[in-house]
Amino acid sequence: DVKVTQSSRYLVKRTGEKVFLECVQDMDHENMFWYRQDPGLGLRLIYFSYDVKMKEKGDIPEGYSVSREKKERFSLILESASTNQTSMYLCASSPSPKGLAKNIQYFGAGTRLSVL
């Protein structure tokens, strides 16, 4: 089974803190994604990466950055956390476009972040 692990289920941080959300996948997937999920808004893509050290902005990248130094790990960074970044954050990975499982994303359990 594909396993996507997010380091924390719940986090509480203060406004202005630098926050790191970590995600690790064990299936050697090329692509990795960060979403945030808010009531009534569904899932919105923050950033994604299709290779080590490669990243692309999603629909709502403002206030976030990412790091992918190793294939299995994709980190989301909140440079200076603000209260409007209180949300559920979901990480996902998917294999390359070749093969039967292409385009299927596999998700972690999510990190519920509260910024006070």
Next chain:
Amino acid sequence: AQKVTQAQTEISVVEKEDVTLDCVYETRDTTYYLFWYKQPPSGELVFLIRRNSFDEQNEISGRYSWNFQKSTSSFNFTITASQVVDSAVYFCALSEKAGANSKLTFGKGITLSVRP
């Protein structure tokens, strides 16, 4: 631009009722994938099905069935004889391009509550 509309926001049924979750999509691509995911209270999105735009055959998997109609740009999901364990948020999603880096556009989700 890609768009997925799930007009229903919340549905409540009594156990053993059948329920259909609607999904309408917009895309200019001729080749694309459609998906359904389930998000139980635990938070992790679980992949249910992927449908290729060239394959309009309906699919059945146990109590689940999917009806794909390109003519109406719809990909509806029916649960037959619903059970309490079906209570979850269900997301429909559309891939940007089949064969690309598997970026997905999600609908806002439908919260299904199945009462005993």
